[in-house]
Every structure is written in C-alpha cells, then in structure tokens.
Amino acid sequence: MGAVISTEGLTKVYGRKGRGIKDVDLEVDEGEVFGFLGPNGAGKTTTIRTLLGFMRPTAGRAEIFGLDTRKRSVEVRARVGNLPGEFALEDRTTGDGLLRFFARLRGVGDLGYAHELAERFGADLHRPMRRLSRGNKQKIGLIQAMFHRPPLLILDEPTGGLDPLVQEEFLDVVEETKAEGRTVFFSSHVLSEVERVCDRVGIIREGELVTVEPTHEIVDKAFRHVTLTFDEPVDGGPFAALPGVEDLRAAGPRLSFTLHSEPDGMIKQASKHRLVGLEYERPSLEEIFLTYYGQEGGK
C-alpha cells in the first residue's frame, strides 16, 4: 500500500524567534491510523497546517496522495476531511446549516451519515454555533470533517473539550473508518486514546520528530508505577535487587517503585508475603516524553 501522507524535510520557521518545526519526515500509509503526539507548543498544529498547504513551508515539501499540497491544493482538499485546531465559528448559523453548506460545497447529496454522527456524538444541530459550548462546537467540527467519508482524515486534537463518553464514541468512529480502508491522522496529547486506536505513533518535541514507532512498542517500553501493600512491614531489599526495579521507597507495610521490566519477578517475590493491595499504573504521557528527552541527551 502506498503512502497517503509524505513529507520530506518539512520546515516552518516563524519570524526570528518563533520555533515552528524543523526537518519533519513523515510517511503515513493507506488504511493506517497514525497518532501525532506532543506536548503543548511542540509543533503539532504547525505540522498539520504546513502539511495541508495552509501555510507555506520555509523548506521541504509535503504530498498527500502523491500530490504536492501547495501546488495541487484544490485536489488535495477534495480528498481530506480536516478538523482545524481551533474550530470556533462565532456564527448565527446552526450546525445543520453549516453541514448543508459543506454538503453543497462538496457535492454531497446524502446527509444520512452526518445525522448518524450527530446522534452518536450528541451534537446539537439546531442552536446557533456562537451559543454552543467549546465541546459542542468541536462535535460539529468533527462531523463536518467526517460526514462525506473522505479517504483521509486529518484531525487536530479531535477529542479536546469532549466528555469521556463522546471521546469513546469518536474512537469507535475512527476504528470504523479504518475498517473501511480509510486513513486517519490525528494529533493528541492523551496516550490512552492513541493507544486504543493508532497503529503507529510519531512524537514531536520542540519542532522535531523524535520517534515514529508502532504504538505497542511505545507503550511496552514505558515503565510502570507499582505500589505493593502487605499485611505487615516487608524488607524492601529483595525487591530492590530485582531487575528493572528503580526508585524503591518503603513506608511501613507499603513498597513503591518504578518497574522497567515485565512484572513476573516482582509478583513472585511479592507472593512470599501476604499481599493486601496492588497498584500497577502506566506513566503519564509527560513521563514518556521525558524518557525521550533523556535519551536525546536531555536537550
């Protein structure tokens, strides 16, 4: 299967001090769900806007379906459903009016899928956009990006402002989109949602793409925070000696540490005592970013 998105040396410098993005090389394949992760200000929105040809790159190039996104922008836009980072129309138009407008623009006669999505997301199509909350505007933004079933979705922080049930519904729709062989690229700073639906993940930090990996590898590589509670104080020594155990702290009957290996040895050691509590938590995305910062020499 060919690359649906391809960038080479994509660079955008804002003025003198603006950071932007530097030398971003990305390939996203047809039928793939790709998560684009990074903390605030890392360059996600800049990458998406430059990739889509909305902004002129300082250097490099971007292609979508093999078309240069600056030179062939009309053809590119016809194939992409896009949710911009700030979908905030302060308008008298209702969601329904807006969707009809987009449908005419795109030559789509059937609004059936739009209405299905509106129902699933609980979107209010009959209130003026300017009177909707941020989350409810976001729902309309998602529907306009998706309702014509474009072969590629590029979504900038699609779950921002949505409540957890709607976020889950959105992720279901992403899975259905993939099942239809369509491609989804979305930015996020929430690891759990990326983990659920993305085949691969790219991490951007300070404008540079630091890694692109299959999602399970990023998640497997990450350590876990472990807290074991016993029915009486236990010697932490044998736990500290286990491979992968770091930062062990003992407080009465409780041992806390980070575990950088599989849990088998720790479980066997723990089972020598009476265990009354076990917490086994994944790190936050920020902590995963930090491990990448560390690998890069703490730049």
Ligand SMILES: Nc1ncnc2c1ncn2[C@@H]1O[C@H](COP(=O)(O)OP(=O)(O)OP(=O)(O)O)[C@@H](O)[C@H]1O
């Ligand atoms: N129009 C602009 N002019 C100058 N600098 C800008 C402009 N837009 C973004 N930047 C800078 O470029 C960098 C990348 O910003 P960008 O908005 O792409 O990050 P982001 O990863 O999307 O962040 P967020 O998660 O906060 O939306 C930041 O340092 C930001 O301050």
